[in-house]
Amino acid sequence: QVQLVESGGGLVQAGGSLRLSCAASRVIGSIRTMGWYRQAPGKQRELVAAITSGGNTNYAGSMKGRFTISRDNAKNTMYLQMNSLKPEDTGVYYCNAVLGSRQLWGQGTLVTVSS
Secondary structure, eight states: OOOEEEEOOEEEETTOOEEEEEEESSOOTTOSEEEEEEEOTTSOOEEEEEEETTOOEEEOGGGTTTEEEEEEGGGTEEEEEEOSOOGGGOEEEEEEEEETTEEEEOOOEEEEEEO
C-alpha cells in the first residue's frame, strides 16, 4: 500500500507562489499516473494537473500557464509549482496516484490565497 503525504500549503497573497510536494512511501517510477486535485469550499473535488510516468502532463484550463506539475522518481516525490495565485485557487489540494484500478489519496494540504 502506497502512502501519499502532501506538504507546502499555506497562506499567500494573490499573485504569490507556492510549491506543493507529495512524498510517496514507495518507488513511484512505476506509477503510471499521478496528479493533483483540489477541493474549494462548497465545491466538488476537481483535477488540477496530472503527470504520467513518461512525463506527459495535463492541466485544467484555468491552471495552464500558472501551474507546473513535475515528479522526481529518484526522490519518490511529485510537485506542483503554483504561480500567479488567485483567491479562487483557495482550497485543499490532494495528491493522487492511480494504481491499476485503485485511486490513492493523500490527506490534503490547505492553500489559502488572500486578495
